[in-house]
Every structure is written in C-alpha cells, then in structure tokens.
Amino acid sequence: MTYKRLLFSLLLVLSITMTACSSKDSIVENPEFAQEQTDFINELDVENIYASLKKLTKEPRVAGTDSELQAAAFLTAQLKMTGYKVDVQPFDFERYVMPDSHSLVVEGFDSPLSPAPFQYSVAGNATGELVDAGHGLKADYKKLDVKDKVALVAVADTPFYELVLSASDAGAKAILLYFPDESEIDKWSLGRERYEEFIPALALTYEEGRKLLDFVKSVKSANAAVSIEGARIEKATSQNLIATKQSSTESNDDIILIGAHYDSVDEAPGASDNASGTAVVLELARIFKVVPTNKEIRFLFFGAEEEGLYGSEKYVSALTKKEIKQSIAMFNLDMVGSADAGELSIQTIDGADNTVTKAASRANKVLNGKSIETDFGDRSDHTPFHNAGIDAALFIYDPVEEWYHTPEDTIEKISKERLLNVAEIVGTSVFKLTSPSINNE
Template sequence: MKIRRFGAFMSAVLISSTLVGFSPKNIEYNNPGTAAIAEEQLEASIVNLQALLDRMEKDGDIASPAVARTLKTHVTAVGHYENSKSYKKAIKHMESFHVLLNSYESKRMVSENAANLLRDYADALISKWDVIFDSGRVMDYLHQLSVEIGPRVAGTEGEKKAAEYLKSQFQSLGYDTSIQEFAINNRTERTLRILTNNKEIALGAATGSAVTGEKGVTGAIYHAGLGQPGDFSDDAKGKIALVQRGENSFWEKVQNATDAGAIGVVIYDNVDSLSPLRPTLNNNSSIPVVGTTKELGESILAQLSKGEVKANLVIHTHTNQTSQNVIAVKKPKNVVNPEIVYITSHYDSVPYSPGANDDGSGTSTIVELARTLKNFPTDKELRFIAFGAEEIGLVGSNYYVNNLPKEDIDRSLINFQMEMLGAKYEPASYLAVNTVDGKANTAWDYTNAAFDKLGKDKEKLILFRRGSSDHVPFHNAGITAACFNMGTSDGGLEPEYHTYHDTIENVSPERIQFAGDIISKAIFDFLADHNSQGKVLDEAS
C-alpha cells in the first residue's frame, strides 16, 4: 500500500497502522468451502469484523450460535464506543475481546485460523483508534491538572506539581523531555483558608491593606453585618471580621473593625458576581483587608450558623520566584537540522482558579496530540511545549523564544498554540484561529481546509485578530503562528473566564473533540504536505 498524500484524516490513521507492522490483509482466511474474502472486506472496521464473524459462524469456524452471539455482542458494544468517539474505551474493550477470543480458542470453540484473523482484526482496530484524537483522554489529563492539582499560579507549588506531571506524561510517550526554569517577578499571595474544612476562598486585593507575615493571621470569623459601629462587640477582638458591602464606606468598615480589635477584615459583595470584590480604602489600614464575592461571603455565613469557623488570612509577598516551561521533543532520524514545528499551550492559571478551560484544556490537548503524533512519519522536529507564567505576561514563552539560538529560529516553520478549547458556555461554539495581525496565514489555511475535508459547518470557523497568548513571541520572531480557542461568534469568551468557576464541570468534552478533530487534521496535513522526504511515507507503508 502506497500512501502519498492525506486526502482524509483516516489516511493518517492508516499510516500509523502500517507502522506497527500489521495489516489484516497479511492473514488469509482459508475455508475451502467458501469463496475468498474480498479485499475491501479486510479493511479494519467494526462493520467488516461483524461480517467476518457472520461468515465464520456460517462456515463452522465458530462452534455454536451462542459463541458467535457473544462475540458479536461484544463487538457491537465496542462499536458504540467508536461511534461516540470514546476511543480509549473502545481500545480497552477490544483488548478484552482478545481475552474472550483466547478463551474460546483454548476450548476449541473457535478455530485457530479464525482466531488468528480475528485477533489481527482487533489489533488493526486498536492501532487505528490509538492515533485518533480522543477527548476522553484529554479529560483524564484535565482532571489531574484542574482537580487533583488545582490552581497553578506562576511560582507556586501547584504550578511546579503540574510541570512534573506534564513532564512524566511526555516522557511516557517517548519524548525527550526537559524543564526550562526562569525567574519571574515577586508574587503577592492573598489567601483566606477556612481551617474548618481546609477550603481556600477566592479573594480580591484591597488597595491600602496592611500585609501579614508569611504565616498570616489566624482567628475565628466574626460576623459584623455591614461593619457599622454597633455591629461590633468586645467579642470581635482577635478575630477576622466578615462584613458586607453597602451603606458605609469600605474605609469606615475597616476602621470600625480595627477599633473593635479585629485582626483582619473580609468584605463580601452585596451583588452577584463571578469575580471577587476589590475594595478601595482610600487610606492605609493597619490590619489586612481583602474582598470576596457575595456567594462566598454567604457560604462562610452558612458555616457560621453551624458553629465557630476558624480561618487563616495571608497577604505576603514572596521573593526570588521561578517558573518553568515543560519541553518535549521528537527529532526525525537521519535528518540533519530538521525544520521545527511547535505545538504549545500554557499550563499556569490565575489565582484561585482551577484553570480547567484556561488553559488546562489547551495543555491537555497538546498532551493528546503528542500521543497521536508519537509514531507519525515526518522529517520535521516536533516540539511540544507547556509554558509557565503566561498569565503574568507571557513570561515563559517570551523567555523560551528569546533564548532560541538563531539556527533554531531559522529552521522554525510554524507554531500551533492551544488556548481554552472546551468552554461549555452555549454561545462558545466557534473555533477561532487567532493571529497577531488578524491576517490569514498557513495555520489558518490548513484549519480552513480541515473544515472542508471533515465536512464541518464553516460558519463555526472564524479568523480573529488577537494576541494575549503564547503565539505572540513566535510571531514577533518571524515564525508563522496562530492560537486556537473555542469562543463566541464575535471572539468573546465564557463568563467563567479567569474566575474560580473555571472548573472541569464547565468544560465540554464534545467541544474539545470538535476542536481536536479539526486541529489534529490541520497538523497532520501540514506535516504530510511539508514532508521534504517524500519517500518516507512510501517506505513506511
């Protein structure tokens, strides 16, 4: 089989199937009483596998209708997973088909010849599915990043844990992986941890607030209503005052709390908002002050109604901070100074946010793309990079690009940046290709073509002028670059953006699959069309 071009996404799949050294056509089904199997029937598919089981039952290579029915039922169930694009589950259940088949063969209920062909069919399907972009796997990576690790603010332990996790994932896929560390600006920590349940509350900075030591201040929460003088009693001394916005000024609330002997103040909003209140005191407080949302303030009140609530409040600046990029590289064999293709994202988040969509979804997507491309025949050097410290000014990507040797810049072809690919927000159903200058480039061309080849609705594709992500340093270095995100028709983002509501519950696997199918198609086709060693594909097949 000679594959010279990628007319459809499945051509990439077929190439990968040949790389593992198997095609079902290598096995003949020999039953002298029946005609030979047509070549098209040997193409690995659930439909053809079901037809083959029917034929084997008819020919007597399967001992009984009950055995044939069990095998067919299992294959039908696997087909449901394939149809729903749950490829990881499809592979798992096809592997269990192997176990079932081995058991029947050992009991002489399936002939050896039939068992061999069925096994090879199953292997071909597994190989085919293994190189298809799978949002189920993306969600697994995302769970680890946004749930198990959580917020990944630049310079924090959470960001470092995420970097180590990503490094281990890329290494498990066979990539040459490294951590690139770099300095970042001092980081001000603002945390209110409810010690009763060990939950951290999202906060807004209050201008004019005092700071604390590294360990902060710890005390019981005292409900002080609106922070009027009459809302405080002697019991407020040594406690953290919780007050609601309204009626008097922020400074008056803080001064009243200070006069009552409170050791800190938390002001919660009186209107619903996804972002924490940021009080302006217009003065300098002698105690730490922060703001939070109406929702979170009321949640603390609900806990107070059940008994004492203790908390720890910290406002402290950390110095000598570092972040890190995670770099995974696959170099082609026997190619000197290969051209470079960059597939990137950022894995840090804003404070208090689990960063599920921004940019856990993009980072999980590049891990999945690394998996699908690990055996792809190309003469290009593939670099998958998860950048740190994007949220504080594209620091990681700027550091990376600015420190590339000139010879690397000269052989750099293109950058595909993944950013916020899974918003469940209903209007965010459009795939945006963002370029710094708003002009179409090679990344746009291949994405546009992928929509056509996959039969997608072209109204769901938009070209947008936007920087604000890690494609910017590549563009500034003269490298073709684009950033992909799911958003609204006018380039808007979901309301959970940069809030503590950016959780995995607000990420849509279907949106990630939609974006992943198109982006992976664009990248596969780009690599195939720019393969300067045309013989590689022929030899591989």
C-alpha cells in the first residue's frame, strides 16, 4: 500500500469517528464501510489509465473522422471486455473544416509574414488597400473609409468575432488582426454563431503587425491580398457511447452519470484534452462493474464536444422526463491529467454548490486534507445537464496548460499522479453516493 493510500485509510477512519453523529446532511458511516471504500480506492490502477491514454493519443481524434470512430471502437472493446453492454448513440452535426491553404501578400512589404487562420475563418480572396483601423472598434470606423479595403487591427479586449463583424459592417473585404506582444496566435476561434456574416480573417504576431503598421504609415498607399482556401462547414456523423451499471437494489431508481468527451481538435493528439478524462472514466467503469451499488451508474463517452458540445446535447435531448428526474448527479471529466496546468478546479454553470461538488469536496478533504471551493465554468459537457435541471460539475486542472489545443498536447506531458488524484476523488464521491452500506438521504 502506498503512503498516500495508507494516509487515506487513517484519515477516513478519523473523519468517520469525528462525524458519526453530525448534522442531518452528513453521511452516516461505519468502520466496515471505511474498509470497503479503502479496498475500492486501492483497486484503481493508474497504469490502466495511462495505457488507455497511450492508445487514444496515437493520432488526433477529430469529430466525424475515421480517427474518432477508431477511438470509439477502442473504448467499446474495452468496456465489453469489462462486461458491459455498450449502447451506441449516433448523431449528425455540422463541423468546421480548417483551410487547405492561406496566404497574405502586401505590396512593397519585404519582411516575412506568417499569418494564421482562426477557427471559423471563412474562405475567400480579397485584395484592397491596407488601412490602419486602430483597435477595430465601431468608433474607429466612423473616422475611416475601409469600404472594399483590408483592415489592420490591433487586438485589445474586444472579442475576435466582434472585430471581424465591425470591419465587415464598415465595408472591409478582409481583416488582419495582430496580437498583444508574446500572445499565441495558433489556437484562437471566432466562434460559429455569426459565421455567415464573417469576412476573411487572418492573425499576425505582434511584431509582424507593428512592422506592417509602420509600413502603412510610411507609404501613401499599399494593397494587401488575402487568400483563404478550403475553409467550410460540412455535415458529419459522430457517436456517444453509453455503458450502464445497473443498481444492485430495486428500491432506488436514482441515476449517477460520469462522462468525458473523447474527441480532440485538429492536429492535436489530445492527451490532456481529453484522453485524460476519457481514460479515467474508463477505469472507473472497470472497478465499479463488480461493486454493489444502490443506484444506477451510467458511464458516458461523448463525441463532437470540440465542435460545440454536440454529443452531450444529443444525450440529454434523448433523455425522458423520468430519466432527467432520476439523474441526481453528473460528473464531467475534461483535462484532468496535465502536469503543466493549474490546480484542480470543480466548476458549475452558476458557480453554486450542488450534489456533485459537495460529494467531491468531502472526498478531497479525506484524500488530500482540504475541501475544494466551487468555481464558475461553462465550456464543457456538464452544461447541457445543468440546463436540463441535473446537478452537474466539471473536473479540470485550471488554468489550462499553455499548449492547450496544439500538437504539443502529448502523453509525455501527462501526470500519473494527477490522473489518479481525480480518479480517487470522483471514485470516492460516487462510491459514497451509491453504496448500499450508508444512508445517502
């Protein structure tokens, strides 16, 4: 037994002794239950988790592609080997395809340029006079004529999509955005909500933007040619996977949900985002398979999260009203292994505590000696569950690593200790919520 797990056992027995006769909301426990829970936690195998991570990160798992389908096949095979029947829930969605090529040529400008397209940059070819448009605010365009021209904009605090729309409303044919000094430009998105209204948009580094700005000021006029080829929205198919652990009793029809998305972004192996969460859920499914529980547990693997939470939205939309009422807690694991991210954060849509956060905070206090405060966060698969009225929370190490959504998201940057930490916290939480040995009311 490792030192951490020995300490866990001692702390658990101590916490039970101190809280056995506490308030109405406390969970009444006993030494026998403490031993059951210790045995359960000791069954978690971080090498299993890491092995699944290694298998999943051989290539990017972009939603709607063969690689995502192969990842689904691997997960299905692992779940079936554990003894689960796997329900496949296919769904159609629309995904954005990054450009096949892009370029920028500025008449008379000799310095090298390395423009990058945004996610949801639209395809198009535009040539026009390059104009300094300041910070790209609507007030800036009141002083400028950018009709049929190319706007050069210094990014400040305004969302990217607003800068593109403002330039478009002012009549610009394309826009170049240069970023604050030392900002990364390879992982930004314009968002899809206003896609049809966008004009071609490319990103430049701070140094490139400043040099272009100085050039524009030094000449009377210079034309810029912007080209983005192959960017498009296309229909695709993905799938959710559902493995169900039936309740060991007939007296309780509550449902606990544990989920993670298994797709990744283009060109990223997606070790942190989100092979980490996927592999942990897979391991939790393995050890819960033989554990008596007084509630049903559903292990959910979502497709197409990176394209807009399509998988989780599909799953929730297919639930009956009865199932929604029965679903008392949803644990969402997304980016739970990065060695370079911040501390573990538990996030809800409204920043308020619920069944999930309370259980996880109690578990962390026993495991790691402290509770966890609930944070606000709405950018993952717990969102549709919350919107349906189900208590849900996201588990994530936050702030995220600097190589988030890049080809650098590889297995070498994953911490086994962090993977195991989340597996123990979520496993302990669900074990308490579903154990026939204790009163969870």
